[in-house]
Amino acid sequence: MWLLRPPDTGFFDQDQRRAVEVLFDAILPGGDRRPGAADAGAAGYPDRLLAMGAGTHPEIPGWRTAYPVLLTALDAAARRAYGGRAVAGLDRDEATALLRELAAGTLSDWPPGALAQPAAFALLRAHCVEGCFGDPRWGGNRDAVIWRWFGYPAPAEPFTRPAVTGDDRPGAAGARTGEAP
Template sequence: MLVGTTGSAFGRTFSGGLPWKAASADPPVPISPGGWRFFTEGEGRLVSAIVDRLIPADDLSVSGNDAGCAVYIDRQLAGDYGSSSRLYTKGPFLKGIPQQGYQGQPNPSELYRRGLAAITRYVAEKYDGKAFGDLSPDQQDSFLTELEADRIELPDGVGGKEFFGFVLNNTMEGFFADPVYGGNKDMVSWKMLGFPGARYDYRDHVSKHNEPYPHPPVSILGAMDWASK
């Protein structure tokens, strides 16, 4: 048995202008610059050094830190993501398969606090009291490579490979996400890729394969002249 409803659709024609004023709504609130919201100064320096090795500066773009990746991670950890406030976190906690993602009890802010402390302690013990940022680029890359391959046993029961995955994913998010969240400064990654960003309409260019997009990207914040309207 099928049950349905019937109704009428009404069309309206506007002339002499639109029934709303462009740019009259409040724009999104961007991440506030300056200072750490979650990280301590030491943690901030460590994360900044790590993201610079995950995304080193080259002839295509700036480094991960210069793109704002560390700031992005800091602001995310200080918000809903860090506390897992929008997720079910009551358990049971069982080890899942890789495709299921993280299944543990500690939330991201707890994971970062423990993970960064473990890295700091491990590096200091291995390199005569040095911090990660004091190591040479080759030493930093070697450490991160071993960490990713699960060949480093961090202290205090911190899973090195798992924690590396968190930092890597969050760094990529910060590099490619909209600048409103604190990363992708000046839309550097979008400009590198030729991504149009949050433009309303670019259908005229969808079928133009292997042709660079001719217009600059636009953030969720809108055009650069939003505030002047």
């Protein structure tokens, strides 16, 4: 019998984790009345998943190789486009623009041997969606916030975003870094 055994640590370093949080917030943003990737702690999903072995999922070794290269390349693209700021320092609109270019395959200086840009975007998008809508035991969908909002397994619960300052948003200038969502 297979049992989920969450790892003791995550895969990403502090900067990588923050970059994934910003990217996921741009992929599936929340609103005042609907939760998004930041509310669900969706970045926790690939962070936990990639810390597991290939016995958990056969693509984990490839993802472990792909993510650091992808995040480094996106940081370089962000620094060129946004005055030296890395992905972790982008606001939602800037991260969205970066992701649009990635999906279209139009970012310059993409590293040879890295996932093709559209495939890299597809990986980020898939892990974001899985981190939002998957079982919370896998590290995302914190407190089943998205399930509850959709009404699973009971009637839907309303969602009201807690009041936060602009600096608390993922990617906001001055946002806290390195904190688990």
